[in-house]
Amino acid sequence: MALKVAIQMDPIAPINIDADSTFRVGLEAQARGHELFYYTPDRLFFDEGRVCARGWPITLRREKGNHFTLGAEQTIDLGDWDVVLLRQDPPFDMGYITTTHLLERIHPKTLIVNDPFWVRNYPEKLLVLEFPDLTPPTMIARDIGALREFRARHGDIIIKPLYGNGGAGVFRLEPTDRNLNSLHEMFTSISREPLIAQKFLPDVTAGDKRIILIDGEPVGAINRVPAEGETRSNMHVGGRAEKIGLTARENEICARIGPLLREKGQIFVGIDVIGDYLTEINVTSPTGIQELERFDGINVAEIIWQAIEARRAG
Numbered sequence: 001m002a003l004k005v006a007i008q009m010d011p012i013a014p015i016n017i018d019a020d021s022t023f024r025v026g027l028e029a030q031a032r033g034h035e036l037f038y039y040t041p042d043r044l045f046f047d048e049g050r051v052c053a054r055g056w057p058i059t060l061r062r063e064k065g066n067h068f069t070l071g072a073e074q075t076i077d078l079g080d081w082d083v084v085l086l087r088q089d090p091p092f093d094m095g096y097i098t099t100t101h102l103l104e105r106i107h108p109k110t111l112i113v114n115d116p117f118w119v120r121n122y123p124e125k126l127l128v129l130e131f132p133d134l135t136p137p138t139m140i141a142r143d144i145g146a147l148r149e150f151r152a153r154h155g156d157i158i159i160k161p162l163y164g165n166g167g168a169g170v171f172r173l174e175p176t177d178r179n180l181n182s183l184h185e186m187f188t189s190i191s192r193e194p195l196i197a198q199k200f201l202p203d204v205t206a207g208d209k210r211i212i213l214i215d216g217e218p219v220g221a222i223n224r225v226p227a228e229g230e231t232r233s234n235m236h237v238g239g240r241a242e243k244i245g246l247t248a249r250e251n252e253i254c255a256r257i258g259p260l261l262r263e264k265g266q267i268f269v270g271i272d273v274i275g276d277y278l279t280e281i282n283v284t285s286p287t288g289i290q291e292l293e294r295f296d297g298i299n300v301a302e303i304i305w306q307a308i309e310a311r312r313a314g
Contacts, residue, residue, distance in 0.1 A: 003082040003312060005029050006037045006053060008044060008099065009285075010088050017067045021287045022087040025268075027060050028301035034083075036060070037076060038068075041088045041099050044078075051078045051106050079106045082312060085113050089285045090165035092123045096284070108265075111312055115265025119283050122264065125162055125196050127281040130260070134253055134278040137199040144184045147197055151180055156200040159183060162193050165284075167239075172200055203275030207242065210288040211250060212300060213269045215307040216262030218254040219300055221246055222291045241288075243295035249276050257281065267307050 009022050017023050030036055039055025046052075057071030078084055084103060090096065100116035107116060128135050139150040140162060151157050151173065159180070160170040169187070173180055187195055207223035223244040246254075250273055257278075261269050270286030272279045289300040 001309075001313075002032075003029075003034045003309070004037070004080075005034045005083045005085065006039065006055075006076065006078055006081050007058075007085045008039060008041055008053070008088060008103075009085070011040060012038060012058075012068055015067075017062060017064060019287070019290055021289045022085070022285070023060065023067070024290050024293070024301050025085065025087075025304055026058075027062065028299070028305055030060055032305055034305075037081070038070070041095065044099055044102055046102050046105070051102050052076065053078055078103070078110055081110050083111045083113060083308060086116060086119065087285050090123075090163060091161075092163040092165075092284060111308065113265075113267050113308055114269070114283050118264035118266060122266070122281070122283055123163065124280045124282045124284065127283065128278055131253075131256060131278060134256060135198075136201055136274075136277045136279065139197045140194050141197070142188065142192075142194040144181065147180065147184065147195065150197050154199040157197050158200050159195055159197045161187060161191065162196045174200075198279065201274045201277060201279075206275075207244070208239070208279075209244060209250065209273045210286075211246065211254065211271045211273060212286070212289060212292055213254060213258060213261060213271065214300070214303045215267050216258035216260075218246060218251070218258075219303055220292045220296045220298060221250070222288050222295060241291040241295075253278050267311070268304050 007022065007026055015023055026036055036058045037055055038058040039053040043054040052075055054073065054075045056073055059069045061067055086099070086103060088096070097120055100120040103112045103116040137154055139146065141147055155175040157173050158170060159173060171183055204226065207225045209221050209223050211221040212219050221244055223242040224239040225242060226239055253271070253273060257271070266283050268286060270282040270288055272282070293300050
């Protein structure tokens with residue numbers, strides 16, 4: 001059955017069509033006969049009981065420099081549509097949170113992927129707190145005294161913004177590094193949000209594994225290896241993707257978290273694992289499916305749509 005699918009995402013013109021997961025999911029939807037409509041988050045609005053968006057019908061194609069065609073601009077009532085893909089990138093700020101409140105008003109009559117209530121309540125660096133035995137030692141704090149004590153306990157730590165993304169603002173502080181106070185001053189001068197600190201995991205030099213789960217089940221993984229002289233493995237900052245499988249420990253992690261993700265309507269999720277530890281559960285706008293498809297020869301986007309279509313049919 002053809003579905004009417006609206007995609008809420010960041011501007012589509014500058015994306016890398018060989019890496020962008022939203023583009024791949026949209027392309028698969030189109031191949032399955034679904035109707036696509038595209039809008040950016042700033043064009044979502046509430047109007048006298050209706051949740052609406054101003055945007056465009058869109059046709060996608062895998063052609064660099066010519067990867068989409070827009071129809072005539074129009075306003076739609078999202079309550080009349082079958083699916084909304086909530087796919088804009090963090091930062092997870094009040095603008096992002098507001099979109100989840102608006103979309104929650106039409107879910108599940110209109111299926112929002114992922115469920116906006118739990119996206120709001122389980123952002124990536126906080127959902128891991130549900131599984132302390134799976135994660136490295138972690139602190140969430142704004143208080144410099146607490147952060148100093150954490151650093152004194154663990155020596156070598158990573159510190160980063162709680163609601164950041166893409167590796168931005170991630171710092172490693174080795175035991176002799178004297179920059180904790182300066183970094184704290186910088187972060188707190190630009191934001192009222194807490195920071196997250198974690199014990200540094202030396203296994204990151206071998207890679208930070210991104211595992212894709214669809215409706216709570218792992219479908220595969222890619223390994224992201226930091227560039228020479230770099231702590232961060234994010235592909236936004238030069239990390240290299242490699243083909244890799246899942247270990248027994250990683251299957252154990254997926255088995256532990258999968259039922260919760262499925263129960264809370266988190267259909268498309270990407271988790272990050274370093275060594276034996278779960279570091280993030282990405283529910284806002286996970287990436288990595290195009291690399292996984294190329295490495296493993298599986299159609300991850302098809303599996304995503306099978307899960308969405310099954311939920312709509314149910």
